[in-house]
Amino acid sequence: MNLPEPSSVHRVGIIGAGTIGASWAAYFLARGMEVQAWDPAPDGEAALRAFVAGAWPVLEGLDAVVDGATPDRLAFHSGPAAAIEGVEFVQESAPEKLDVKRALYAEIDAVLPDGVVMSSSTSGLIMSELQAGFSNAARFVVGHPFNPPHLIPLVEVVGGTDTSATVVDWTIGFYDAHGKKAIRLNHEAPGHLVNRLQAALWREAMDAVLTGLASVEDVDDAIKYGPGLRLSAMGPFELCHLAGGPGGFSNFLDHFGDALQHWMDDMRTVELTPEVRTKLKALVAEAIGERAFASVAAERDTLMLPVLSTLARTRREHGLY
Ligand SMILES: NC(=O)c1ccc[n+]([C@@H]2O[C@H](COP(=O)([O-])OP(=O)(O)OC[C@H]3O[C@@H](n4cnc5c(N)ncnc54)[C@H](O)[C@@H]3O)[C@@H](O)[C@H]2O)c1
Numbered sequence: 001m002n003l004p005e006p007s008s009v010h011r012v013g014i015i016g017a018g019t020i021g022a023s024w025a026a027y028f029l030a031r032g033m034e035v036q037a038w039d040p041a042p043d044g045e046a047a048l049r050a051f052v053a054g055a056w057p058v059l060e061g062l063d064a065v066v067d068g069a070t071p072d073r074l075a076f077h078s079g080p081a082a083a084i085e086g087v088e089f090v091q092e093s094a095p096e097k098l099d100v101k102r103a104l105y106a107e108i109d110a111v112l113p114d115g116v117v118m119s120s121s122t123s124g125l126i127m128s129e130l131q132a133g134f135s136n137a138a139r140f141v142v143g144h145p146f147n148p149p150h151l152i153p154l155v156e157v158v159g160g161t162d163t164s165a166t167v168v169d170w171t172i173g174f175y176d177a178h179g180k181k182a183i184r185l186n187h188e189a190p191g192h193l194v195n196r197l198q199a200a201l202w203r204e205a206m207d208a209v210l211t212g213l214a215s216v217e218d219v220d221d222a223i224k225y226g227p228g229l230r231l232s233a234m235g236p237f238e239l240c241h242l243a244g245g246p247g248g249f250s251n252f253l254d255h256f257g258d259a260l261q262h263w264m265d266d267m268r269t270v271e272l273t274p275e276v277r278t279k280l281k282a283l284v285a286e287a288i289g290e291r292a293f294a295s296v297a298a299e300r301d302t303l304m305l306p307v308l309s310t311l312a313r314t315r316r317e318h319g320l321y
Contacts, residue, residue: 001138002115003170004088007177010034013087015080015104017044020121020149021093022051025074027150028091030059031178032069037076038083045076055150058301062151062309064179080104081111089174090118091143101130109134117167117174119143119157124191127160137162141171143182144192151308156192158185181321206270209283216287232307 010033014025017039025035025048037048052071059065077083084090090112094104101120112118117139120130131137141163146152155175159168168184175182185193205219214222230239237249244252270276288296315321 001164001166003117003166004115006170006174009088009174009178011036011087013084013090014038015083015090015092015108016094016121017048017051018093018095020145020147021091022048023055023148023150024091024093024121024145026052026055026059026071028178029071029073030056030065030069030150032066032073033178034073035075036083036085036087037074038078038080048076049074058305059150061305062312064150064312080107084108084112084116087113088116090116091121092118093121096123096125098125098129101125105130105134105140109136112136112139117141117171119171121145121149123195126188126190127158127163128188129160131160131162138164139167141167142188142192143171143175144194145180146194149180151304153179153181154194155180155182156185156194157182158188158192160188203270204267206280207268210270210276210279216283220287232311 012028012033012035014021014028014035014037017025017037018041021037021039025037028035029052039045039048041047049071052074056065056071090108092101092104092108094101101122108118118136118141120127120140120142121144122130122142123144127140127142131140134140137160140160142156142158142160144156144158146154149155157168157172157175159165172182172184183193189196191199201223205223208214208219209216234242240252241249244250244255247254
C-alpha cells in the first residue's frame with residue numbers, strides 16, 4: 001500500500017460538515033492545509049464558512065494557527081467525489097447512522113484515490129460493519145475526535161476487521177504529525193474507549209442524584225472543583241500511582257484495593273427507563289434554572305480556553321507531549 005508520508009499531507013477532504021466536520025475543517029485549515037469539503041445541507045457551505053470564521057480568532061488566540069495558514073484554503077464542492085479528488089486524506093463526519101454512512105461509503109469507495117485513507121469520526125458505530133464489502137475497506141478506519149476537534153487534541157484510532165494494520169499505524173502518525181494526540185485502540189468496542197470512560201462517570205453521577213446522595217449542582221461541583229482539575233494534567237493510572245505515595249501504584253492497590261472493591265461492588269447499573277429519564281431531565285432542568293444554553297456554553301469556553309492554552313504552552317515548554 002502506497003501511503004504518503006503522514007507529515008507531508010497538505011490537502012484533505014471533509015465529508016459531512018456539521019458540528020464535527022466543520023470543526024475538523026477549521027482545524028486542518030489552521031494547520032495550513034487545503035480543505036475540500038462537501039455537505040448536502042442546503043446551507044452547508046454558508047454554515048461551514050461561518051463556523052470557520054468564528055473558530056479562527058479562537059484558534060489564533062491559542063497560537064494554534066501555523067504561519068501562512070488561511071481560511072481561504074477552504075473549497076466547497078458539490079458532491080463527495082468532487083470533494084475527495086486530489087486529496088491525500090479524508091475525514092468523514094456524516095450523520096451517525098449505519099445506513100447513511102454505508103450509502104456514502106459506496107459512493108466514496110468507487111472513487112477513493114489510491115493511497116488515500118478515509119477516517120470516520122463515528123462516536124460509536126463499528127468500523128467492521130461500516131466497511132464490510134467495500135473494495136477499499138483496508139483504507140477505512142475510525143478516527144474519533146473529542147468535541148470540538150479544533151480545540152481538543154484527542155483522537156481515538158481503531159481499525160475494523162478489514163482495515164490494514166499499516167493504515168491504523170499511518171492514521172495515528174498522520175494525526176500526531178499534525179498536532180493531534182492520537183491513541184490506539186487494540187480492538188473495536190461500542191463507544192470506543194473515551195465514551196465508555198465518560199459513561200462510567202455519568203452512570204455514577206446519575207445514580208448519585210437518583211438515589212439522593214447529592215444534588216445535581218454538587219455532583220457537577222464535585223468534578224469541576226476536584227478530580228476534573230487533576231484530570232486535565234494526569235490520567236487515572238498516573239493519579240493512582242501518585243495516590244500510592246512513593247510506593248506508587250503497587251502500594252495504592254495494596255492499601256486501597258479492598259476499599260475500592262467494596263465501592264465498586266456497591267455501584268449499580270442505571271437503567272434509563274422512561275421514568276428515570278423524566279426524573280433526570282427534571283432534576284437537571286431545575287439545576288440549570290434560568291441560565292440560557294448560550295451562556296452555559298460561553299462559561300465553558302471562558303474557563304476552558306485559558307486552560308487549553310496554558311496546557312499546550314506548558315507541555316511545549318517542558319517537552320511533555
Ligand atoms: N457531536 C459530537 O459531540 C461528536 C463527537 C465526536 C464524533 N461525532 C461523530 O461525528 C459524526 C458527525 O456528527 P455531528 O455531531 O457533526 O452531526 P451533525 O448532525 O452536526 O452533522 C452531520 C452533517 O452531515 C451532513 N450529512 C447529511 N447526510 C449526509 C451524507 N449522506 N453524507 C455526508 N454528510 C451528510 C448533514 O448535513 C450535517 O451537516 C458522527 O459520526 C458522530 O458520531 C460527534
